[in-house]
Amino acid sequence: xxxxxxxxxxxxxxxxxxxxxxxxxxxxxxxxxxxxxxxxxxxxxxxxxxxxxxxxxxxxxxxxxxxxxxxxxxxxxxxxxxxxxxxxxxxxxxxxxxxxxxxxxxxxxxxxxxxxxxxxxxxxxxxxxxxxxxxxxxxxxxxxxxxxxxxxxxxxxxxxxxxxx
Amino acid sequence: xxxxxxxxxxxxxxxxxxxxxxxxxxxxxxxxxxxxxxxxxxxxxxxxxxxxxxxxxxxxxxxxxxxxxxxxxxxxxxxxxxxxxxxxxxxxxxxxxxxxxxxxxxxxxxxxxxxxxxxxxxxxxxxxxxxxxxxxxxxxxxxxxxxxxxxxxxxxxxxxxxxxx
DNA sequence: TTGGAATGTCAACAAGACTGACATATTATT
DNA sequence: AATAATATGTCAGTCTTGTTGACATTCCAA
Numbered sequence: 001x002x003x004x005x006x007x008x009x010x011x012x013x014x015x016x017x018x019x020x021x022x023x024x025x026x027x028x029x030x031x032x033x034x035x036x037x038x039x040x041x042x043x044x045x046x047x048x049x050x051x052x053x054x055x056x057x058x059x060x061x062x063x064x065x066x067x068x069x070x071x072x073x074x075x076x077x078x079x080x081x082x083x084x085x086x087x088x089x090x091x092x093x094x095x096x097x098x099x100x101x102x103x104x105x106x107x108x109x110x111x112x113x114x115x116x117x118x119x120x121x122x123x124x125x126x127x128x129x130x131x132x133x134x135x136x137x138x139x140x141x142x143x144x145x146x147x148x149x150x151x152x153x154x155x156x157x158x159x160x161x162x163x164x165x
Numbered sequence: 166x167x168x169x170x171x172x173x174x175x176x177x178x179x180x181x182x183x184x185x186x187x188x189x190x191x192x193x194x195x196x197x198x199x200x201x202x203x204x205x206x207x208x209x210x211x212x213x214x215x216x217x218x219x220x221x222x223x224x225x226x227x228x229x230x231x232x233x234x235x236x237x238x239x240x241x242x243x244x245x246x247x248x249x250x251x252x253x254x255x256x257x258x259x260x261x262x263x264x265x266x267x268x269x270x271x272x273x274x275x276x277x278x279x280x281x282x283x284x285x286x287x288x289x290x291x292x293x294x295x296x297x298x299x300x301x302x303x304x305x306x307x308x309x310x311x312x313x314x315x316x317x318x319x320x321x322x323x324x325x326x327x328x329x330x
Numbered sequence: 331t332t333g334g335a336a337t338g339t340c341a342a343c344a345a346g347a348c349t350g351a352c353a354t355a356t357t358a359t360t
Numbered sequence: 361a362a363t364a365a366t367a368t369g370t371c372a373g374t375c376t377t378g379t380t381g382a383c384a385t386t387c388c389a390a
Contacts, residue, residue, distance in 0.1 A: 011301065013296065013301045013304050013305075014293055014296055014297065016289060019289040019292045019293055019296070020224075020285070020289070021308075021327055022292050022296070022304070022307070022308065022311075023198075023220075023285075023288055023289070023292060024224075024323060024326060024327075025308055025311040025312060025315075025323065026195070026198055026311060027217075028311075028315045028319040028320070028322070028323045029310075029311035029312070029314040029315050030191070030195050031238065031315070031316070031319060032314045032315045032316045032319060033188075033191055033314055035316065047344095047345060047346070048345090048346085049345080049346060049347085052192075055188075059185075059189075064367080064368095065367075065368060065369090066366090066367065066368085073196065074346085074347070074348090075347075075348065075349080076367090076368070076369080077347090077348080077349085077369090077370080077371095078346065078347055078348075080368080080369060080370075081345095081346080082346085084369090084370095097367095100356075100357070100366090100367080101355080101356060101357085102355060102356045102357070102366065102367040102368070103356095103366095103367065103368085104367085104368070104369095120185070120188075123188055124181060124184040124185070124188070126314060127184045127187050127188060127314070128179055128184055129313070130310055130313035130314045131178065131179055131184070131187070131310070131313075132179065133313045134306065134309040134310055134313050136176065136178045137302075137306060138305070138306030138307075138309040138310055139178050139187070139306065139310060140178075140303070140306060141299065141302060141303030141304065141305060141306025141307050141309075141310075142187070142303075142306050142307045142309075142310035142311070143186075143187065143190055144299040144303045144306075144307075145194075145295055145296070145299050145303055145304060145306075145307035146187075146190040146191060146193075146194035146307070147190060147194070148294070148295035148296075148298040148299050149194040149197045149198055149291060149292070149295045150190075150193045150194050150196070150197045151196070151197045151200065154193040154196060154197060155193070157193070158189060158190065158193045161189060162186055162189075210375095211376095212375085212376050212377070213376085213377085214376075214377060214378085229336085229337095230336080230337065230338090231335095231336065231337080239377085239378070239379095240378075240379065240380085241336095241337075241338080242338090242339080242340095242378090242379080242380085243377065243378055243379075245337085245338065245339075246376095246377080247376095247377085249338090249339095265335095265336080265387080265388075266386075266387065266388090267335070267336045267337065267385095267386060267387050267388075268336065268337080269336090269337070269338090
């Protein structure tokens with residue numbers, strides 16, 4: 001069962017040790033990935049959950065609560081708490097849908113956009129530095145592996161967001 | 166400042182849109198990355214924090230609490246709560262250090278190893294499937310980008326663990 | 331012997347996830 | 361027109377995992 005017992009049959013890059021290193025790289029890299037926005041958010045009363053909501057509202061202006069729930073994969077109670085504070089603080093605007101008036105269409109206010117820019121600038125800066133350091137071929141590989149790691153439903157959502165832009 | 170305003174100067178793969186897609190890919194992929202262990206852990210009274218502790222104890226048997234604190238980047242109180250339950254449940258053994266008896270040397274018990282295997286098998290299976298789907302060149306690029314994304318201290322720890330194996 | 335380091339523990343707290351129950355509009359179906 | 365389903369919001373309670381701050385113990389080293 002364990003790959004290390006049949007190294008003759010499968011290539012080195014699929015060995016348990018290589019996979020384990022990939023797992024640890026993912027762990028440490030994700031820490032770096034979130035650290036810059038986290039630092040900014042910590043100075044306000046916000047956390048990672050607020051960042052995620054802001055990001056995807058910025059990405060798909062006019063999105064509904066339900067759509068956001070699907071993308072973020074949390075409960076409506078959890079999301080609602082975050083949205084409530086963002087709306088109260090004037091970062092997010094919630095308008096009744098014109099076609100289906102049960103829906104709430106979410107958009108960022110000017111203030112919300114300002115924070116979104118601040119957060120994504122920080123996150124992109126790290127990403128850009130990493131991309132520049134390794135070059136386009138490595139970046140292409142990076143993107144391919146990440147996509148292959150996603151659950152199929154997540155992959156669909158990922159593509160849907162990409163293509164709607 | 167925003168890269169989208171000087172697309173003529175910098176390559177496409179460093180555009181804000183490409184960086185944004187990388188950020189979202191990272192977000193969705195990390196969800197997949199943690200989902201299999203999370204599912205297993207949810208059936209017991211454990212969470213991701215327990216998984217992380219178990220992983221790095223398995224990786225560096227006889228490691229100290231302090232070393233684990235450095236790797237995991239949490240407070241000792243937080244780690245201690247997790248370790249306490251793991252020790253009580255007989256998954257982790259804590260022995261007084263022989264050289265410096267203030268230290269606690271942490272190892273997995275047989276039961277601990279069994280759980281670690283279950284968790285890492287699940288996580289490696291996803292990793293292996295992804296790796297197989299994209300091939301060794303993409304994997305190499307993936308690893309390069311992840312490493313470039315880490316904070317320098319994290320990169321050191323990552324290498325230290327790799328090389329001690 | 332004294333100071334500092336490593337560890338453990340107690341208490342209190344907060345973010346952010348969860349479940350379950352229930353309310354209110356609105357739309358769709360019968 | 362009545363009923364069912366959908367979208368959203370809210371209240372209450374729980375859990376995990378993180379945080380601070382305070383304090384005790386043990387042990388090494390100057």
